[in-house]
Amino acid sequence: MKEMKILSEWAYSPCEPYRGYTGKTLYVNVGNLKFAEKNVTEEMKEKFVGGRGFGLKLLWDAVRDETRWNDPENEIVISGGPLCGITQYPGSGKYYAVFISPLTDQTYDSNSGGHFAPLLKFAGWDALEIQGKAERDVIVFIDGDEGKVQVLESPFRDINAHSVTEELHERFAASEKDKRFISVIATGKGAENTYLGCLNTSFYDARRGIVRLKQAGRGGGGTVLRDKKIAAIVVRKHGWSGMSNNPADPETIQRLGLKLHKEIYELDDKQSRMRRVGTVHLNEIMNDYHLLPVHNYKFGQHPEAKNIHSTIYEKMFTQGIPDGCWYGCTMACSKAIDGFTLKTGPWKGRTVSIDGPEYETCAALGSNIGVFDPEWTAEAAFYADFYGIDTISLGTSLAFVCECYELGYLNEETTEGLKLGFGKAEALMELIHRIGEGRGEFAALVGKGIRRMKAAFAERFGAPREILEAIGMEGQGIEVSEYVSKESVAQWGGYFLTLKGPQHDEAWLIFMDMVNRQLPTFEDKAEALHYFPNFRLWFSLAGLCKLPWNDIEPEDNLTKYPPQEAAKVPEHVQNYVDLFNAMTGKKIDKAELILQSERVYNFQRVFQLRLGKGTRKDHSIPLRAISPVFKDEWEARRDYYDEQLRSSGVDPQGLSTEEKIKRLQELRLAQWEKLVDAVYRRRGWDKNGIPTVEKLEELGMDFESVVAVVKKHTRKEDQWEEDL
Amino acid sequence: MISVNGESMKWHPGMTVREILDAKHYTFPMIAVWINGTPVPRDRFDETEVPDGANVQAVHMIGGG
Structure with a gap:
C-alpha cells in the first residue's frame, strides 16, 4: 500500500481507564480537520452511563432540530461503555454507534462486536465523536500507542470492506502477530449507493490468520460514514490486559466470569x-x-x-x-x-x-x-x-x-x-x-x-x-427484522412501539405471549413492554452483548423461580448488577439498573421528537405484521385463523375468506390501539406517545433543553382523562 | 382433561410430559415445565406422568431474540 498523506494530526496524552472510564471523549471533525478532547462529567456517567447513552448525549449537543442524516453536523458516535473491554465475562466487547439514520430521519443506534471498542477505550477514549464531511476520501487513525490522531488521505480507489480492513491491518501492524492490536471500522461501495450501509468492524483471528468482520448492520451507519467520505476508522493500541479497565473489585468480576464460563461449558x-x-x-x-x-x-x-x-x-x-x-x-x-x-x-x-x-x-x-x-x-x-x-x-x-x-x-x-x-x-x-x-x-x-x-x-x-x-x-x-409477529399482540409492540423501528433488540415477547400465554391482558403486555426494552437497553449502556444473558441459562433457573420470573433469568440479571458495581464501585441494584435504562430510553424518545418524529403517528404498523393480507395466507392456516375469529366472538361459518380476513384485521387493529394506549400509559407518556414533564422529572432527566422540546410538542388533548 | 398453557387437552392414563410437548410441537430445547406449580427437571420429561386435571405450564424460556 502506498504511503498515506497526513492531512491533519493532533497529539494527546492517553488516559488510562479507571473503574471502566477514561473520563475523556474524542471529537474529530473530518470537514475542518479539527480535533478536541471532552471531559466525561460525573453527571454524564450518572444520567447516561456510557455506550449508547454517551452517543445520544454527544449527538444531542452536536445537532440542530433540523439536522438530517447527510448534513455535516450529523455525527457517528462510537462508544463501548464501562464494562466494555473486560475479558473475564463473556460478551464484553461491544460498541454502540449512534447517528441520525438515512432510513428513519431520526436517531439510530446499532451495535457491533469485534475489537474496536475495547481498543478505543484502552487508547484513552470513552467515546469517539465524528462530525463534518471530508473533501475527499479519508482514513481516521487513532494511535493509542503514540498518543496521536491523524486524518489521512485514503489510498483506496475501490472501497470494499474486506480489502480495506485487510490492507489497513497490514499497513498499521508491525508483524502478523501484531495485527490483533488493530481494529478497523469500514464499509463498502454499497453503503454509498444505498441507505442500508452497515459498519463492518474487524478483529484479527489469530487461529485462522485472517482479519474477520462483525457488523453494526442496522440503520444506515455505513451510509453516514461514506457520506462523510470516510473510508475507514482505525485504532491501534498495545499493552493492555483484561484488567486494563482498573475495576473497583477485580475478584468479583473474575468470580462471575468463571461461573458463567462453567455454565456455558456444561450446558x-x-x-x-x-x-x-x-x-x-x-x-x-x-x-x-x-x-x-x-x-x-x-x-x-x-x-x-x-x-x-x-x-x-x-x-x-x-x-x-x-x-x-x-x-x-x-x-x-x-x-x-x-x-x-x-x-x-x-x-x-x-x-x-x-x-x-x-x-x-x-x-x-x-x-x-x-x-x-x-x-x-x-x-x-x-x-x-x-x-x-x-x-x-x-x-x-x-x-x-x-x-x-x-x-x-x-x-x-x-x-x-x-x-x-x-x-x-x-x-x-x-x-x-x-x-x-x-x-x-x-x-x-x-x-x-x-x-x-x-x-x-x-x-x-x-x-x-x-x-x-x-x-x-x-x-x-x-x-422489519426476521420474525413473523402477526400472532403475538405483545410482539406488535416489541417491533412497532419502539424507539427506532422494528428491530428485535428491544423486546422479543413472542414465546411469552403467544405460546406460554403469560401475558393475557393488555396491562401484562404493557408491563413486559416496559421491562424488557429497558432491561435490554442496558446492554447498550454497559458495552455488553445480549446473548450471554438468555441464550444460556443456569441449570436451576427453572426450579428456583416461578415461570414469570424465570424468563428474566434472574441470576444473570444479578450478575450484571454485580459486574457493574464491581467495575465502577457504585452500588446499584436491579431496580436502579432499569432506572438507568429508563432515563436513556425516554431521552432518546424526546430526541426523536426533537427531530420531528417520536409521536403516535410514527408508531404505525403494516397490516401484515398483525394479520394475513391475502387469501393464501389465511388458507395456509385456515383452521387456526377460523378459531381466532371464533374466540373473538365472530362465527366464520358462511363468511368468504376475504370477509374473514377483513373481520380479523378489524379486530386486530382495535387490539393494536388498545395496546398502544396501555404501553404509553405504562411508560409515562401521553396519548400521543410523548414523555410527560412529570416523567422526566421522576427520572431526573428534566434538563432544560429536553423539557423545552416536550413542552413545545405537548397538546392538552393528549392528556389521559384521569390526569385532567 | 388437562390444561396446557391455558388450553384444554385430552388426557389419558400414563400420559407423560414428553407426549404433551410432542403433541403441541414444542421443539424448543430451552423449555421449562411446571405441573400444578411444581417444576419438572428437563431430563425427566420422558418418564414424568401427568395426572388428570393437571395444570401444565410449558414455558419457553427465551426472553429475547
Whole structure:
C-alpha cells in the first residue's frame, strides 16, 4: 500500500481507564480537520452511563432540530461503555454507534462486536465523536500507542470492506502477530449507493490468520460514514490486559466470569448450541413455531426449511475453533465458513472465509425471499458485508420486491431485465450485485429501502398504495427484522412501539405471549413492554452483548423461580448488577439498573421528537405484521385463523375468506390501539406517545433543553382523562 | 382433561410430559415445565406422568431474540 498523506494530526496524552472510564471523549471533525478532547462529567456517567447513552448525549449537543442524516453536523458516535473491554465475562466487547439514520430521519443506534471498542477505550477514549464531511476520501487513525490522531488521505480507489480492513491491518501492524492490536471500522461501495450501509468492524483471528468482520448492520451507519467520505476508522493500541479497565473489585468480576464460563461449558450443548452453530439454532425452531418469515412474512413455515436446518450449517461452519469476537467470550458464536469459493460477483472464483451467516441473515437472505440454499445465502451474506450493506434490511427489501413482482406491480421492464420472484436465486443475486455496485435505477431504488419503494412503486408504476402499505414490512422507515409477529399482540409492540423501528433488540415477547400465554391482558403486555426494552437497553449502556444473558441459562433457573420470573433469568440479571458495581464501585441494584435504562430510553424518545418524529403517528404498523393480507395466507392456516375469529366472538361459518380476513384485521387493529394506549400509559407518556414533564422529572432527566422540546410538542388533548 | 398453557387437552392414563410437548410441537430445547406449580427437571420429561386435571405450564424460556 502506498504511503498515506497526513492531512491533519493532533497529539494527546492517553488516559488510562479507571473503574471502566477514561473520563475523556474524542471529537474529530473530518470537514475542518479539527480535533478536541471532552471531559466525561460525573453527571454524564450518572444520567447516561456510557455506550449508547454517551452517543445520544454527544449527538444531542452536536445537532440542530433540523439536522438530517447527510448534513455535516450529523455525527457517528462510537462508544463501548464501562464494562466494555473486560475479558473475564463473556460478551464484553461491544460498541454502540449512534447517528441520525438515512432510513428513519431520526436517531439510530446499532451495535457491533469485534475489537474496536475495547481498543478505543484502552487508547484513552470513552467515546469517539465524528462530525463534518471530508473533501475527499479519508482514513481516521487513532494511535493509542503514540498518543496521536491523524486524518489521512485514503489510498483506496475501490472501497470494499474486506480489502480495506485487510490492507489497513497490514499497513498499521508491525508483524502478523501484531495485527490483533488493530481494529478497523469500514464499509463498502454499497453503503454509498444505498441507505442500508452497515459498519463492518474487524478483529484479527489469530487461529485462522485472517482479519474477520462483525457488523453494526442496522440503520444506515455505513451510509453516514461514506457520506462523510470516510473510508475507514482505525485504532491501534498495545499493552493492555483484561484488567486494563482498573475495576473497583477485580475478584468479583473474575468470580462471575468463571461461573458463567462453567455454565456455558456444561450446558450449551444441551441448550442453544451457540458454540457449535451460533444463532442459526433458531432456524428450525422458528419454522416449527410458524415464526420463520417466508415469502415476505406471508407464512411462518415452509417444507423446504429443512434445507436450512442448523445441522446443515453446522457442517459448513469450521468447528473446534473458539469463535469469540472479543477475548474471553466462551459463548463463541461468531461462526465462520472457511474455504468457500465464490460463484458470482467481482470476486468470483476467489476462495474466502465467510463470517456467519447468523439466524437473521439465514432468514432475510433465505426463507423470506424463498431461497432455501445455504450456499447461496452464504455467498449473499459475504457480498452484503463486502459492499457494506445490512443483510436484514437488504433481505426484507428484496422480499418486498419479490412479492410486488409476483403481484404484477413490477415486470422485467421496470426491473431493468430481471425476472424476479420468490426463489429466483440467480436474478436476486444479480440484483444484490447491482445494488452494491450502484448499477441501474431500479437497484438504486431498492437500496433506498421499503418506505421509499412504496412511494415510488405507486407513483411510477401505478401500484396500489393501500396494498403496498399493507405488505411493505417497515416501521418508522426501517425494515422489519426476521420474525413473523402477526400472532403475538405483545410482539406488535416489541417491533412497532419502539424507539427506532422494528428491530428485535428491544423486546422479543413472542414465546411469552403467544405460546406460554403469560401475558393475557393488555396491562401484562404493557408491563413486559416496559421491562424488557429497558432491561435490554442496558446492554447498550454497559458495552455488553445480549446473548450471554438468555441464550444460556443456569441449570436451576427453572426450579428456583416461578415461570414469570424465570424468563428474566434472574441470576444473570444479578450478575450484571454485580459486574457493574464491581467495575465502577457504585452500588446499584436491579431496580436502579432499569432506572438507568429508563432515563436513556425516554431521552432518546424526546430526541426523536426533537427531530420531528417520536409521536403516535410514527408508531404505525403494516397490516401484515398483525394479520394475513391475502387469501393464501389465511388458507395456509385456515383452521387456526377460523378459531381466532371464533374466540373473538365472530362465527366464520358462511363468511368468504376475504370477509374473514377483513373481520380479523378489524379486530386486530382495535387490539393494536388498545395496546398502544396501555404501553404509553405504562411508560409515562401521553396519548400521543410523548414523555410527560412529570416523567422526566421522576427520572431526573428534566434538563432544560429536553423539557423545552416536550413542552413545545405537548397538546392538552393528549392528556389521559384521569390526569385532567 | 388437562390444561396446557391455558388450553384444554385430552388426557389419558400414563400420559407423560414428553407426549404433551410432542403433541403441541414444542421443539424448543430451552423449555421449562411446571405441573400444578411444581417444576419438572428437563431430563425427566420422558418418564414424568401427568395426572388428570393437571395444570401444565410449558414455558419457553427465551426472553429475547
